[in-house]
Structures are given as structure tokens and as C-alpha cells.
Amino acid sequence: MARVTVRIPSLLAQVIGGVQRIDVEAETLKGALDQALKRHPELELHLFDAKGSFRDHVLCFHNDTDTRWIDSLDRAVNDGDRISIVQSVSGGAEDLKAVVGTGPTDEA
Amino acid sequence: MKVTAVVGTQKGAFILRSDESRAEWRNEGPIFKGWKVTAVAAPAQGRVHLALASDIYGPAIQIGDGFSTSEWRQAADGPRFPPGDDRELDQIWTIFPHGEEIYAGVADAALFKSEDGGESWRLIEGLDRHPTRASWFPGAAGLCAHVLLSDPQNPDRLWCGVSAVGVLRSDDRGRSWTLKNEGVEKVVPDEEHPEIGCCVHGLAQDPDDANVIFRQDHRGTYRTRNGGDSWERIERGLPSGFGFPIAIDPTTKALFAVPLESDEYRLTPKGRLGVYRSRNGGDSWDLMRHGLPQENTYAGVLRSAVAVDSLDPCGIYVGTTSGSLHFSNDRGDTWRTLPHLLPRILCIEVFAE
Numbered sequence: 001m002a003r004v005t006v007r008i009p010s011l012l013a014q015v016i017g018g019v020q021r022i023d024v025e026a027e028t029l030k031g032a033l034d035q036a037l038k039r040h041p042e043l044e045l046h047l048f049d050a051k052g053s054f055r056d057h058v059l060c061f062h063n064d065t066d067t068r069w070i071d072s073l074d075r076a077v078n079d080g081d082r083i084s085i086v087q088s089v090s091g092g093a094e095d096l097k098a099v100v101g102t103g104p105t106d107e108a
Numbered sequence: 109m110k111v112t113a114v115v116g117t118q119k120g121a122f123i124l125r126s127d128e129s130r131a132e133w134r135n136e137g138p139i140f141k142g143w144k145v146t147a148v149a150a151p152a153q154g155r156v157h158l159a160l161a162s163d164i165y166g167p168a169i170q171i172g173d174g175f176s177t178s179e180w181r182q183a184a185d186g187p188r189f190p191p192g193d194d195r196e197l198d199q200i201w202t203i204f205p206h207g208e209e210i211y212a213g214v215a216d217a218a219l220f221k222s223e224d225g226g227e228s229w230r231l232i233e234g235l236d237r238h239p240t241r242a243s244w245f246p247g248a249a250g251l252c253a254h255v256l257l258s259d260p261q262n263p264d265r266l267w268c269g270v271s272a273v274g275v276l277r278s279d280d281r282g283r284s285w286t287l288k289n290e291g292v293e294k295v296v297p298d299e300e301h302p303e304i305g306c307c308v309h310g311l312a313q314d315p316d317d318a319n320v321i322f323r324q325d326h327r328g329t330y331r332t333r334n335g336g337d338s339w340e341r342i343e344r345g346l347p348s349g350f351g352f353p354i355a356i357d358p359t360t361k362a363l364f365a366v367p368l369e370s371d372e373y374r375l376t377p378k379g380r381l382g383v384y385r386s387r388n389g390g391d392s393w394d395l396m397r398h399g400l401p402q403e404n405t406y407a408g409v410l411r412s413a414v415a416v417d418s419l420d421p422c423g424i425y426v427g428t429t430s431g432s433l434h435f436s437n438d439r440g441d442t443w444r445t446l447p448h449l450l451p452r453i454l455c456i457e458v459f460a461e
Binding site for chain 2: 011012014015016017041042045046047050055057058087088089
């Protein structure tokens, strides 16, 4: 088992009492995320869509590697590794959906 | 007496405190900074509920013991569409305590119910099974079930407003629903189902007769005296039939509306913020503007961004899309502006205790 840290961005951390760092022991990336979710199950619906994939604008980095570019979350982790949740929003639009083109969310 | 105004905005909730005078307000927010706070529920079963939403992280319900700046926890099993349902739960628009139950109206249009104080929620399938459901068309804010009413004398009777579908009524506590829009002009006429296509924006209910309901719609302002079986226009004195909120003083039954300049522009008419009041059940309306900005004001007022408190004389609270909050503590006769500029205001609820 490796000791790794799962980092939660401050905005999201508000739904789990402000916790921004979750220390877990795991063998794989998936195992570490499972441990973090076991500790804070409220995070699940905010991180994953109904199909179990990361939400469109939620990124997960294993150290400096974007997990979108690896084949599987069954990747081994080592002592001291960082798993970072990052919200992938760029630009200045207040309404993200106006940027990604899925339509307006507000009426006036 | 303490008065608390909970203001939900695009970037968090602001908790404003005052006393019975409601003259000065102290801000204790924001809480959930950065989250859209899309609905605030009246205290129920010793708890209060907030609906949060994020374009990144999705929606959730937070439960608190009161409107303080700490001690919140997320509903353990919040509203979610069941596996295999391909709808996305975009936003929770209303949280509505009803006896021992709590209902939530969401987009994509659906209702959820909790029987354990808001901890766990299940989909009410009756609305989904409506025979016109496949033809429902979203308004500019999405296909949202955004307002609920009930009949205190008959707990089985509920009303639900869905944009851009119309008002539906249930007489069996949500198991089945009937469209109730006779007399209301359609926005999106449907060839196959001519009974849908109304875009209800806001509802207010007579505190003494639940079947008397006032309705701010996309194409006009209306009243029913028979639980929605038929509606009539009540627009004498209004500059426009278009607007979002409508609210009622529980003591005098005065109505309050904030018409906007057409569905094309959705701004305060002529750069003036005007609140209209009716003291005769909607038969006619008068402009209340003393103390409200009367020039160079171009803002919108969203459907849940007007609240009336339960005191006598009542206070009225109007939040704008520009983040200004205007309030009256004398039934609308005079107004002041909160010396705070908040993010875009989505909803307001006021509680006196």
C-alpha cells in the first residue's frame, strides 16, 4: 500500500466541510479515489456522471499526468503521489454552458 | 423578533439579518461561495434546505439546522435520475415542504420526494408518465419544474409549474397530473397536444383559498378562482404582461409583480425599476416606485427573486440580475436599496422568528 494524497479544489471542498486534502492508502489510482469517496461519499455525484466517467469539466491528475491520457485508472501509485482534482474552466464566461454550447441556463 | 433574508445568487448565498423594523441589514454571507444557490426552503422538521448547482460539479441539496454560516451537510442520497434514465439533472429549482414530505422540482422537468427530512430522495414517476411528456419543450431556462403549491385543506392536491409546458394539478398527491391552462395564451403551440406550450413563470396563492392562484406567465398575468380549471387575464395597469415573479402578502393579500420589457429584451422598462401592487386581487395594478431607481437601471428580476415576508406590514424584497437588492418594510409604499452589490440574484426567501 502506498500513502497518497487526494487534493480537492476549495470550491468543491465546501460540500465536505472544507476538507481539501484526503490522505489515503492504496495500490492504484482507482483504489485511492475509492478510498477518498468512501471517506466523503458526497463527492461522488460532483466528480462523476451517470455513466461513472469524470464529469466533462472535472480533471484528475496523477502527479503531473492528466488521467484522460492514460488507459486505465488501475495505474500503480507510489508513496507521496498526488492525485489532484481540477476544474477545467478557462476564459471569462460566467455561464459555462454558454461556452460549451449546450444552451442557456438562465432566463433573463 | 429576528428576520432573516436568505439571498441565493450565482456565486453563493448571502444571509441578511435584521429585526422587526427591517430597516438595517447585516450580511453574514457568502456561504457556498462560488456555487449557484438556486432554491431556499422554509424550515421543515427542524431543518433548512438549500439547493446548490455548479456547471462543473452538478447540483446537490445541503441541509442545515438553521441559516448559519457553518454546519451544513449534503443530502446523503440527493435527487438523481435512476440508472438508465438518460436525462441530466441540471438544477434543483424549488424545494417545497409539504407536511411530513419535502418535494423538489428540477430540470430536466421532474419531481422528487423525500420522506426523511431531505436526506434521501426518489423520483415521482407520475409527472414523468404524463401522456404529453415526450412533447414537452424547454423554455429559455431549460425544461424546468420550478414552482410547487399545495392545498392546506386537501393535502392530496398539488400544483406544479413547468416551463414551457404550463401548470399541472394533481389530486392524488403527485401520482397523476392534469394540465390546467385553459384561458392562458400559448408560447410554443404543439400540434399533437394543444393543451401544452404555456410558459408559466411564477405562481402565488391566496392564503385563505388555495384554489385562488395568481400566475405570471410568459404571455400575460392571470388569475384562477377554481384551482386552475380556468384562467383570466389580470393586467389592468401593468405596462407589460411579461415578467417572472409574482408574490402575495399573506396578511392583506396584496399582490406584487415586476413586469419587464417584453420577452425580447427582458429588462426593466424605460430604465426604471418598478414594482406593481394590486390591492384588489389583481383587478388593477399600481406602480410602486418611491425609493426605487427610476433612471439608468437596466436589470432583470428572475422568477424566484421576489419575496414577501409574513410580518404586518409586510416587507417585500426584490433582487435583480445585476445584484442589487431593493426592499420595502411598509407593504411597498417606500423602498430602499441594500448598500451591497451581490452577484446575480437567483432567489430570495425571508423568515421571521
